[in-house]
Amino acid sequence: MNLGKVIGTVVSSKKVESLVGVKLLIVQPLDEDLNPSGAPVVACDSQQAGPGQIVTYIGGREASLPLPDPFNPSDATITSIVDEVD
């Protein structure tokens, strides 16, 4: 999993059926000091994350699993909303 910050949303009206009803967010990957590191990614949301929130997201095959239909083409999905990084 990686740390990221929600910096935007993506609206798509025509998409793969398995992603219908799934919120798409733009997530900026963060380093340990919460500074941006690398290019932003579009991530599916499983936790009702909002703009500006720090989140963890997962990539790879696991990204598909938290969504309603686990056979979907997601390659990044938000898995938790971070309260604190210590």
Place this chain on the structure above:
Amino acid sequence: MKIGKVIGTVVSTLKLEQYIGEKMLLVKILDPDGTETSETLVAFDRCQAGKDDVVLLIDEGNSARQVLETGPTGVVRAVCVGYVDSVNLYK
């Protein structure tokens, strides 16, 4: 597997149900010679690692699901599975 150094913890209340009760560590990935790379991962803990511990971690879903015993739908990938006492590099 990768070698990393524990540099912090991540606290989260709103999370997937299967994450409840699991400690999340912030791990800096190290090169074999011990220098830090730019890669940081959030990993689950299976070796009671603490601050500045050098750990062995897996970053692969199927192994992580077996270690954490989540069953086939576990949304897990990075897990700390052991301590690193030393690394010897052949010259």
